[in-house]
Amino acid sequence: MSSKKADKRPEARLPKGMRDIEAPELRAMERMLGTIRRVYESYGFEPLDTPAFEYTDALGKFLPDQDRPNEGVFSFQDEDEQWLSLRYDLTAPLARYVAQNFDGLPKPFRRYQTGPVWRNEKPGPGRFRQFTQFDADTVGTDNVAADAELCMLAADAIEALGIPRGSFVIRVNSRRILDGVMTAAGLGEDENARQRLTVLRAIDKLDRLGIEGVRELLGAGRKDESGDFTKGAGLNAAQIAAIEAMFGFSITVETGADGLRTPKTEGQFPKGFPSIADVPALNEGLTEVGQIIALVEAADYGDRVRFDPTVVRGLEYYTGPVIEAELTFEATDESGAPVRFGSVGGGGRYDGLVSRFKGTKIPATGFSIGVSRLYSALQALGKLETDAVSGPVVILAMDKARLGDYNRVARTLREANIRAEIYLGTSGMKAQMKYADKRGAPCVVIQGGDELARGEVTIKDLIEGDRLSGEIADHQAWREGRPAQFSVKENELVEAVRSVLARHAKASG
RNA sequence: GCCGCUGUAGCUCAGUUGGUUAGAGCGCUAGAUUGUGGAUCUAGAGGUCCCCUGUUCAAGCCAGGGCAGCGGUACCA
Known part of the structure; x- marks a missing residue:
């Protein structure tokens, strides 16, 4: 017999997509953060902390034609009716901080930061609405040495956590290569903007769907196992072949008699399309990635960092090199099913983000580790000493x-x-x-x-x-x-x- | 958002062609044992059978609608 009083009791429960972290995991997580922090510090980055929420316009999340914050972020109104939003990454608050304090900061400005971020999205296995990121960014230089450094930093951090060389790879690409290829394929005009987005999404899925799935998404569309249909980019066969040709692009580094390293790029489109040298964006993109590869090879990171034209990353703000840290080993979960961890971090160059606040151009580049995902991977690898602290x-x-x-x-x-x-x-x-x-x-x-x-x-x-x-x-x-x-x-x-x-x-x- | 699957005790699950008071294992609490964690035995607590409506003499079971969870997919700064 349940009384009315009992019915009014609140149910003790977590909001969906949120979780409690208990002592063993919390301790392991803190050791992990300490390891990453030491690596970031060793590269000279300075710590910074910023608040959990910001004015929504500072985060830059307004729908173009609506006066309301975008879905995907948690937002609320202050007592003066201004919109505030919980941060959804650590880069947007950094851009705000740099713009606000620009004159007093050393340039380039280099900081690292960790903390929870929130996204109001459907949670899935291993995906939560609150999770922790660990970022390092260099703001105020367009030197590709900054991007190359982030590749090395990523490799060092992952290795310091106990993931052996050969079990991970830092993949590098450039947005300009992707843009150039799409221009070459005849998608350069403004009216093709939507198509270009679809093409990028399709390329991003190559590792999961394979070449056949990507072809379908570049063409008419694709039906998945659950029967759901995804509309494709509507490219013709020749255009699809041109995009596919990009997957064969390669960069090699030659060392001259003087010891200097020169990147050499190779690749070509099918008949009827321009040569790669004739597409300026593509050329610039290949050159900057080539310089990055030459720099990391000179520092003996060549075995961990490589060019991969299928890296896309987020669609919104990257403007140049993009990098992705991927774990390449497979593990099995409790039920024995194979688990692939895939991407545990990523980043790239975002030359427009700080400029939003100021008239002048302020280039920047950064890298972010998805801490929870990396934690699960370390757990599967048995690299966590979860019982390192005994009871009292x-x-x-x-x-x-x-x-x-x-x-x-x-x-x-x-x-x-x-x-x-x-x-x-x-x-x-x-x-x-x-x-x-x-x-x-x-x-x-x-x-x-x-x-x-x-x-x-x-x-x-x-x-x-x-x-x-x-x-x-x-x-x-x-x-x-x-x-x-x-x-x-x-x-x-x-x-x-x-x-x-x-x-x-x-x-x- | 779309597609599929699943909702019974804290957890994992059983529950017959619709039939009385809904069960098991594990876990929890206590006792056997007044100063001893394990093992064993005994007892106890713990239920909105996801919700609503309907069919029926009778619904955990059948029908319709809803909700929630899980999986896939889409989106993902």
Whole structure:
């Protein structure tokens, strides 16, 4: 029988696409962020933090013809009716910060930043509405050395996290190459803007759908397994062949007698289309990617960074080189099904983002790691020490009148750098033992009337006790035998606890 | 947004052609055991059978509508 009162109780539940992160993951995540931070710091980037929300117009998310914030971002109105939005990445707030503080900043300005971002989209497996990014950006230079550096930074960060060389690749392309190819294919005019977007989306899906699927999307369209039809770009066979020709473009680096490296590009369109040298955007794009490849090869990153004309990235603001960090190994999930991790980070050059706020041109380039995705990958690779922190030593509250003494015991352990806590509940000894077990305590400290009278403390090694329990079937014997416990004088407490901790550190290491 | 699948205890699930008081395992709480986490045994708590409407003497089961979750797809700064 449910009362009306009960019906009014709120349901304890998470908003969809949100999640709680508990101690083991939180600790592993923090170690991971520390590793990435050290790499970013080593390249000279400075930390910056900005607020979770910004004025919506500063984030640049207005629909062209509507006075309301775009869907996809969480927005609300301030008391003065101005629209505010939760940040959906860390780049837009950076652009605002740089524009606002431009005169006082060193140029180029280099900063790193991590924190949660929010997107109001349908959540999926491994996709949440709140997630963490870790960005490094260089603002105020159009030097491709900045883009090349980001490729190396990405490789260093991923490797520092324990992903071995050969299990990941940093793929580089340029938006100008894509634009040039589309121009060559006859899609350069303004009226083809929509078609160009469709073409980019189709190319972006090459790794997932294969060449056949991309052909369908470039042509009439494609029907997926669920029966849903995706309209294609409507290109003719010759145009499709021209786009496909791009997949064969290559860049090689030649080292001359003087030790200087010169990039050499190769590729050609089918008959009836211009040569690549005759399309300015394409030429510039290949040149800048060639320079990046030459720079990373000179620094011995050539095995981890390579040109890939199918990299597209976001459609909205990239203007030059685009980079994507991809994991190339496969793993299996709990049910044994294969999982591909794919992209764990990306970025590129966005020359228009800061300029939105100022009249002058301020080029910028950046790279962003998708922290949660990378975390799942590390987990699948077994590169996370999730149990690196053991539970605290639990001091049993045997006698309430003696809480003062127990506090002294706790303090002694803490001063010796040992995590320790007094049982703070009100239940009896049995429940306290269960509590210590559940907390993952390596041992408990027992000081009841017997020990007090002798000036001693009893230490029970829970891990050793658990092991011994396998050999004891009879509960009476288990209980009365008091396995894995011993008593020492009060002043030997720290030493005794340390010996227990050391025993298990060895056993697990 | 579109397509498909699934909704029964905290979790995983069973539930007969529609038939009385809806079950199991695990988990949880307590006792056997007043100073001992495991094992064993016993007991207990825990249910809007997703919601609404309909069919029927009778609905967890049938029909219609809705909602939610999952999977795929689209979009993704």
